[in-house]
Amino acid sequence: MVDLLDVINVGLFAAAIRMATPIVYAALGGMFSERVGVVNIGMEGIMLTSALGGVTVSYYTGNPWLGVAAAVAIGGLMGLVHAVVTVKYAGNQIVSGTGLNILAMGFTAYMSQILWGSRGASESVASIEDITIPFLSDVPVIGPIIGTHSPLVYLMPVVTVICYVVLFRTPLGLHIRAVGEHPTAAETAGIDVVRIKYMGVIVSGMLSGLGGAFLSLSHLNLFARGMTGGRGFIALAALIFGKWMPFGVLEAGLLFGFADALQMRLQSLGILPPQIILMIPYVLTVAVLAGVVGKAKPPSDYKPYKRE
Amino acid sequence: MTERLTGAARRALADLRRGSEGALFQVAAILLAFIVGALVLYASGYDPVSAYAAMLRGAFGDMYGVGQTLTQATPIIFTSLAFLVSSKAGLFNIGAEGQFLVGAFTSAIVGIYLVELPWVLHIPLALLVGAITGGAWGLIAAVLKTRFNAHEVITTMMLTYVATYLTGYMVNYPFKAPGWVSQTVKIAPSAELPRILPPTQLSAGILVALALVAFTAYLLRKTILGFELRAIGLNPSAAESAGISINRGIMTAMFLSGAMAGLGGACEILGVHRRFIEGFSPGYGWDGLAVALVGGLDPVGSLLASILFGALRSGGMIMTRSTKVPLDIVIILQGLVIIFVAAPAFIRSLLKRRRK
Numbered sequence: 001m002v003d004l005l006d007v008i009n010v011g012l013f014a015a016a017i018r019m020a021t022p023i024v025y026a027a028l029g030g031m032f033s034e035r036v037g038v039v040n041i042g043m044e045g046i047m048l049t050s051a052l053g054g055v056t057v058s059y060y061t062g063n064p065w066l067g068v069a070a071a072v073a074i075g076g077l078m079g080l081v082h083a084v085v086t087v088k089y090a091g092n093q094i095v096s097g098t099g100l101n102i103l104a105m106g107f108t109a110y111m112s113q114i115l116w117g118s119r120g121a122s123e124s125v126a127s128i129e130d131i132t133i134p135f136l137s138d139v140p141v142i143g144p145i146i147g148t149h150s151p152l153v154y155l156m157p158v159v160t161v162i163c164y165v166v167l168f169r170t171p172l173g174l175h176i177r178a179v180g181e182h183p184t185a186a187e188t189a190g191i192d193v194v195r196i197k198y199m200g201v202i203v204s205g206m207l208s209g210l211g212g213a214f215l216s217l218s219h220l221n222l223f224a225r226g227m228t229g230g231r232g233f234i235a236l237a238a239l240i241f242g243k244w245m246p247f248g249v250l251e252a253g254l255l256f257g258f259a260d261a262l263q264m265r266l267q268s269l270g271i272l273p274p275q276i277i278l279m280i281p282y283v284l285t286v287a288v289l290a291g292v293v294g295k296a297k298p299p300s301d302y303k304p305y306k307r308e
Numbered sequence: 309m310t311e312r313l314t315g316a317a318r319r320a321l322a323d324l325r326r327g328s329e330g331a332l333f334q335v336a337a338i339l340l341a342f343i344v345g346a347l348v349l350y351a352s353g354y355d356p357v358s359a360y361a362a363m364l365r366g367a368f369g370d371m372y373g374v375g376q377t378l379t380q381a382t383p384i385i386f387t388s389l390a391f392l393v394s395s396k397a398g399l400f401n402i403g404a405e406g407q408f409l410v411g412a413f414t415s416a417i418v419g420i421y422l423v424e425l426p427w428v429l430h431i432p433l434a435l436l437v438g439a440i441t442g443g444a445w446g447l448i449a450a451v452l453k454t455r456f457n458a459h460e461v462i463t464t465m466m467l468t469y470v471a472t473y474l475t476g477y478m479v480n481y482p483f484k485a486p487g488w489v490s491q492t493v494k495i496a497p498s499a500e501l502p503r504i505l506p507p508t509q510l511s512a513g514i515l516v517a518l519a520l521v522a523f524t525a526y527l528l529r530k531t532i533l534g535f536e537l538r539a540i541g542l543n544p545s546a547a548e549s550a551g552i553s554i555n556r557g558i559m560t561a562m563f564l565s566g567a568m569a570g571l572g573g574a575c576e577i578l579g580v581h582r583r584f585i586e587g588f589s590p591g592y593g594w595d596g597l598a599v600a601l602v603g604g605l606d607p608v609g610s611l612l613a614s615i616l617f618g619a620l621r622s623g624g625m626i627m628t629r630s631t632k633v634p635l636d637i638v639i640i641l642q643g644l645v646i647i648f649v650a651a652p653a654f655i656r657s658l659l660k661r662r663r664k
Contacts, residue, residue, distance in 0.1 A: 041461075081647070085650050085651045086650075088654075089652075089657075090651075095601060095646060096651070098402070098597055099649075100643070102591075102594065102639060102643035102646060105643070106638070106640035106641075107348075107636070109639070110636035119634065119636070230469065236465075237466060273480065273481055275476045275480065276473070279469070283466075283470060286466050289458035289462060289463055289466075290452055290455075290456045290458060
């Protein structure tokens with residue numbers, strides 16, 4: 001009989017926060033993209049490519065923070081590709097995203113083989129060290145959960161707040177929301193719809209890239225084939241579950257991160273089938289869409305915008 | 309009467325013209341992908357010409373290559389038709405992978421447990437169950453759409469992951485064969501689709517696939533149901549005022565689409581693997597979406613594009629063995645084709661620039 005305390009303990013909650021980090025970053029990114037009317041299902045591929053790019057830069061420079069910067073830049077670049085296809089050429093958003101995902105899967109494995117001679121994984125590189133918050137880490141229960149983490153974990157709530165402020169407290173945010181909800185009216189009001197759309201999609205790429213960097217430069221210290229393991233899609237689910245709102249996304253990300261952490265725990269202990277837990281985020285998302293758990297209405301109708 | 313005929317002829321001509329223009333786009337997108345792929349190869353120190361030549365030789369150079377190419381193409385024919393049928397009704401079923409897996413799993417169960425059936429009953433029954441369960445999996449998304457207005461792109465994607473983990477659970481727990489591999493036991497010999505080109509793995513599944521290509525073309529062009537589905541896809545409100553039930557159309561399209569993917573999964577199990585192995589699909593369902601688009605959303609186009617993708621997979625393996633180029637260049641090519649196909653306007657602007 002396995003003691004329940006072996007599963008549910010402070011270590012689990014710390015792991016949940018860690019596993020939530022890449023999901024929250026990507027989902028926040030997806031929020032900007034969807035709020036300007038572009039679905040980005042290519043986030044999975046963007047995370048993967050950025051994870052590789054970050055490791056590559058850290059491998060050659062020995063500086064993981066340069067790696068993070070590179071990952072964000074690569075993410076932005078891939079976001080730009082998605083924007084060119086879907087905004088400039090009014091291409092299908094789902095097809096473009098699928099293409100990015102498949103391209104990323106092939107490209108990262110190809111490059112890993114060229115750079116390190118292995119399809120499976122890169123060599124270990126310098127990664128971002130965890131930091132310990134003084135005093136906080138000494139508090140019982142809370143200390144072990146949130147006292148020691150990667151700086152990128154601590155950045156997560158900060159970025160969430162920034163996203164909230166930008167989206168709901170600045171003129172730019174107003175423009176973003178207007179473009180998603182009513183592009184024609186936005187254009188009439190003098191907003192450069194195409195520019196805002198580009199911006200939203202590029203930001204989604206950059207934040208996805210940050211999520212990818214967390215996986216390869218903080219959670220691990222190497223690139224492994226397919227290491228995102230569907231987190232880009234989970235992020236899409238978190239985005240819906242969080243009703244396209246920054247703090248909703250944060251909560252959903254934490255919930256799905258908890259499921260991920262729980263699943264890993266249970267897998268190592270072998271008491272509950274991990275597949276059942278892995279399924280939870282997807283089942284929950286379908287339930288939300290069916291209105292079983294609240295209602296989910298997307299902020300835009302995802303149509304390519306044509307200037308009249 | 310004559311008026312109606314000339315109208316039909318004019319429409320057919322317009323279709324044809326659009327078709328050939330469309331085909332030009334598809335070919336341009338494929339060429340462009342291969343050009344970018346060649347640049348990637350060149351930049352990483354490989355000779356693109358010899359790599360592509362090895363790929364071509366591997367895929368079509370001998371009977372074995374052709375057999376393996378068709379083997380790889382078979383499941384993609386099903387999943388691309390699945391995507392095609394839903395897209396004609398204006399639906400974006402990107403969950404063919406999930407429907408494929410569900411159909412594969414249930415057909416394996418029928419193949420394993422309904423023993424002592426003669427093969428003339430056993431094979432069709434297993435295929436039928438695979439198709440129906442795949443269709444049912446697709447129907448979930450249709451219900452979510454018609455009753456709750458949930459977008460099928462998201463629901464079919466989420467349901468694909470549910471299917472992946474659900475079948476994964478099944479072959480790791482209740483239906484796990486003895487041993488350490490996550491798989492079921494073998495199906496009964498009476499449920500095995502015969503291999504038609506040994507020593508390749510090409511099975512009679514390719515014949516089912518070809519029949520489905522013909523059926524889909526017939527369904528869409530010659531039947532009332534096909535007409536109704538296309539009408540819904542082209543203009544839902546006009547279709548509705550013409551008395552077509554949109555909700556029923558969505559249900560039918562999603563069921564048919566899922567059933568086609570499920571049938572593909574069943575053929576793959578009964579013909580190639582003969583048991584359900586976790587992770588046996590390298591993403592045939594996702595390929596289907598791409599292939600349907602590369603094929604210009606036409607059944608015969610789907611068949612041709614499936615063979616292209618099958619050739620990439622089978623030729624790629626030979627290429628890796630003889631030139632040491634990483635196999636993943638094949639996946640890069642697939643991704644590039646999809647991105648270029650996503651933006652016909654981009655290809656159009658390229659072609660226009662050429663003409664100037």
